[in-house]
Amino acid sequence: MRAVRAADRAKGTQEIEVCIVERIKTDICVIGAGSGGLSVAAGAVQMGASVVLLEGHKMGGDCLNYGCVPSKALIAAGKHAHAMTTGAAYGVAPVEPVVDYAAAMEHVAGVIKGIEPHDSIERFEALGVKVISEYGRFISPTEVRAGNTIITARRFVVSTGSSPMVPPIPGLDKVDYLTNENLFELRERPEHLLVIGGGPIGMEMAQAHVRLGSKVTVLEGLNVLGHEDPELATIALEKLRAEGVEIVEGAMVSEVVGSAGVTVHTSDGAEYRGSHVLIAVGRKPNTDKLDLDKSGIKTNQHGVIVDSGLKTTNKRVYAIGDVAGGMKFTHVAGYHAGVIIRSALFGLPAKATDKHIPWATYTDPEIAHVGMSEAQAIATYGGKVEVLRFEYAENDRARAERNTKGLIKVMVLKGKPIGASIVGTQAGELIQTWALVIANGLKIGAVAAMVAPYPTLGEINKRVAGQYYTPRLFENARVKRFVRFVQRFL
Numbered sequence: 161m162r163a164v165r166a167a168d169r170a171k172g173t174q175e176i177e178v179c180i181v182e183r184i185k186t187d188i189c190v191i192g193a194g195s196g197g198l199s200v201a202a203g204a205v206q207m208g209a210s211v212v213l214l215e216g217h218k219m220g221g222d223c224l225n226y227g228c229v230p231s232k233a234l235i236a237a238g239k240h241a242h243a244m245t246t247g248a249a250y251g252v253a254p255v256e257p258v259v260d261y262a263a264a265m266e267h268v269a270g271v272i273k274g275i276e277p278h279d280s281i282e283r284f285e286a287l288g289v290k291v292i293s294e295y296g297r298f299i300s301p302t303e304v305r306a307g308n309t310i311i312t313a314r315r316f317v318v319s320t321g322s323s324p325m326v327p328p329i330p331g332l333d334k335v336d337y338l339t340n341e342n343l344f345e346l347r348e349r350p351e352h353l354l355v356i357g358g359g360p361i362g363m364e365m366a367q368a369h370v371r372l373g374s375k376v377t378v379l380e381g382l383n384v385l386g387h388e389d390p391e392l393a394t395i396a397l398e399k400l401r402a403e404g405v406e407i408v409e410g411a412m413v414s415e416v417v418g419s420a421g422v423t424v425h426t427s428d429g430a431e432y433r434g435s436h437v438l439i440a441v442g443r444k445p446n447t448d449k450l451d452l453d454k455s456g457i458k459t460n461q462h463g464v465i466v467d468s469g470l471k472t473t474n475k476r477v478y479a480i481g482d483v484a485g486g487m488k489f490t491h492v493a494g495y496h497a498g499v500i501i502r503s504a505l506f507g508l509p510a511k512a513t514d515k516h517i518p519w520a521t522y523t524d525p526e527i528a529h530v531g532m533s534e535a536q537a538i539a540t541y542g543g544k545v546e547v548l549r550f551e552y553a554e555n556d557r558a559r560a561e562r563n564t565k566g567l568i569k570v571m572v573l574k575g576k577p578i579g580a581s582i583v584g585t586q587a588g589e590l591i592q593t594w595a596l597v598i599a600n601g602l603k604i605g606a607v608a609a610m611v612a613p614y615p616t617l618g619e620i621n622k623r624v625a626g627q628y629y630t631p632r633l634f635e636n637a638r639v640k641r642f643v644r645f646v647q648r649f650l
Contacts, residue, residue, distance in 0.1 A: 182309045184290070186210045188504060189304055189313035191296040191450070194221025196481035196493030197319035198279055203501045205288045212313070213284060214306045216295030216449070220279035221321050222340075222482075223490040224272060230344045231364055233271040235522055237264040238371030242403070242524075249562050259373045261349030268344050298455035301474050315476055315504045318457075318464060319493065320450065322443040322482035327413075329356075335418030338438040340365075350374045352434035354424050356413055358384030360521040362440035363400065367523050370404045377432050379411040379424060388527050389534060392583035395565060396523050408432075445483045460485070468511040470500050478504065487514050516599035520588035525566055528591035531579030531598045537571040546572045548604075550624035552584045557615040561585070568624050570594065575603045575628075586617050593621045604628045 188204050190197045193215035205211040218225045244257040277283060281291045294307035304311045324339035326332070338346075340361055353369050355362045358380030366376045378384065384407055385393040401407060412427040422437045445463030452458075456474040458465045463485030470478045478500045481493030495517065502510040518530035537545045552558040552566030566584020570577050580594035597607060607625035612618040633639055 180308055184212060184309060184311045186212045186290070186311060186313045188212070188315050188317060189296070189311045190214065190317045190319060191304065192221065192318065192320035192446075192483075193219045193279070193284075193291075194319055194321045194481065194493065195223050195490045196321075196497050197221070197317065198284070199494050199497035200317050200319065200480070200501060201284060201289045202287060203497065204505060207501075207505055209505055210290075211288070212290045212292065212311050214292050214294060214296035214304070214311075216293065216306075219281060219284075220276065222323070224275055224279055226341045226344065228490050229272055229275060230268045231340070231361070231368075232522060233268040234264065234344070234368045234372075235364060235524075237267055238368035239524065241373070242371040257373075259349070261372060262347040264372060265344060265347055295449045297449060297451040298457075299451070300454060301456045302476065313476075315478065317500060317504075318450065318472070318477060318479040318483055319481050319497075320446040320483045321493075322445050322463075322488055324439060325442040325444045326439055327356075327441055329413055329416050331416040331418070332439075335416055335422055335437065337416070337422075338436055340440070343438060346436075350434070350436040352377070352421075352436070354379065354422060354432055354434035354437045355440055356424065356437060357440035357442070358407065358409070359387070359440060359442065360385070360523075362438070363396075363405075363523050364521065365438060365440065366405045367400050367403065370400075375406075375434075376404070377406040377434065378408065379413060379426065379432060380407070380409050381412045382409070384409055385521065385527070388521065388529070389569070389581045389583075392527055392567060392569075392581055395567060395583045396521075396525050396527055399525060399565065400523060443482060443488050445485060447483060462486075468513075469503055469509070470496055470512050471503075487517055487519070489517070489519055492517055516595060518591045518595040520591065522588065525563075525584045526587035527581075527583045528587035529579075529581045530591055530595045531577070532571055533579060533581060534569055534571055537573070537579055541573055544573060545578075546628065548572060548624050548627040550620055550627060552617075552620065554623065555615075555617060555620050557617050557619070558585070560615065566620075568620055570604070570624050572604055572628060575605070576601065577604055577607075582620075584617075584620075590617060590621055593618070 187209040189212045190201050191214050193213055201211050201213045241257040241259055245254045247254050284291050292306045292309055296304045296306045299305045302312060352375040355366050355378045358378050362378060366378050370376045413424055414427045415425040417423045421435045424432045447459055457477055458473045463483045464472055464479035466472055466479050466484050470480055472479050480496035482488045496512055499510045499512045502508050520526055520528040534547055548570040550568050553564040558564050563585040568582045571579040577597050582590050604625050607621055610622050612622045
């Protein structure tokens with residue numbers, strides 16, 4: 161420890177300020193306690209490494225406090241409200257739900273609170289991690305300062321995540337706009353929610369709020385759910401529109417005015433009035449507090465630049481999750497954690513890839529994807545790719561539950577799936593089969609040979625895999641001649 165003394169002569173007196181700086185040496189210093197950082201810290205300390213974890217805000221990061229957990233909890237509340245209005249087809253009289261929006265948001269808060277102990281300081285200190293509740297910033301290529309502590313580590317892991325991007329729209333700074341970071345603090349239901357941005361966050365929250373009784377208008381400058389397969393996105397958007405979500409595409413926002421609510425102007429001269437406005441146009445990496453210029457770490461507009469092993473331009477430092485500029489999903493950060501533990505703890509070669517990473521958008525119906533899309537596969541391999549299709553309407557469980565709006569596509573190259581896209585109920589669950597297949601390089605026959613319990617939605621995966629063999633077995637003249645020949649001798 162060392163003492164730093166400073167004199168204030170401007171007041172004519174000498175005031176002594178003593179600042180104690182503690183120095184720590186450790187094997188791994190993790191900056192950011194989101195899902196990726198927590199996974200690294202827990203895994204490394206339990207395998208014998210000394211670990212320091214720095215977090216200046218909330219343990220659990222965006223996913224627990226502002227993202228995945230609260231959004232899915234609110235979606236669940238909306239689902240229950242919606243179910244009360246859609247029972248006629250099942251012989252259950254529809255009723256108009258009485259929604260207590262404040263109670264719905266307390267449900268969200270309760271879910272967060274229930275998960276918090278798993279991500280808490282107490283749990284990680286019990287594991288042996290030294291947790292410092294301060295933001296970390298580099299003071300040299302080999303040192304990070306957090307409050308009054310300077311940490312020197314064999315390896316640093318930057319896992320500071322991302323934050324909502326707020327575009328420079330004229331007038332926006334003069335209104336009380338919402339993002340995913342303050343949306344869940346609301347206790348009074350928005351009368352008319354204007355959503356700027358038609359990506360996954362915007363559309364999930366739009367549908368949830370319509371189901372909870374708000375009027376909702378989505379304004380998207382390009383195409384809503386533009387990163388999804390267009391055919392699948394169309395199926396999902398038909399449902400959202402039918403439920404009352406107003407969707408305006410090609411609506412470039414030019415100004416926001418906060419008078420008697422909120423008025424959003426678009427470049428074509430239209431205006432949209434609401435009570436609240438939610439900004440959901442994307443994410444930006446959290447690098448501003450890191451002082452990366454002192455660390456030898458290079459960045460670009462997407463985040464920290466990393467190589468295939470997730471190392472930055474400072475080879476002592478890794479970057480994982482959203483801040484590393486790739487796919488921005490909680491499960492990607494967790495996957496990255498496993499990759500760098502292999503490298504940082506065992507010195508083994510390890511590379512990250514996104515070819516087997518699935519994702520899901522939790523609208524109703526859900527959209528899920530892994531690997532190449534149909535467009536990507538055809539652009540890359542042309543006519544060598546087979547696109548297998550199967551409709552939810554042909555699945556008996558989907559019929560029984562009247563959830564027949566859905567479609568699966570599987571892209572196959574030389575007998576191996578290279579991508580899968582699904583829209584429909586539980587698409588996020590069904591995609592996991594294809595994530596497993598693609599991650600392990602399995603052939604389509606592995607899924608076709610699977611025995612799925614009847615009746616389940618899981619049969620959709622088996623049935624679409626069976627489509628690969630239909631022209632080869634049931635529509636093949638040679639096969640039919642051979643079978644007739646064999647039958648003569650049996």
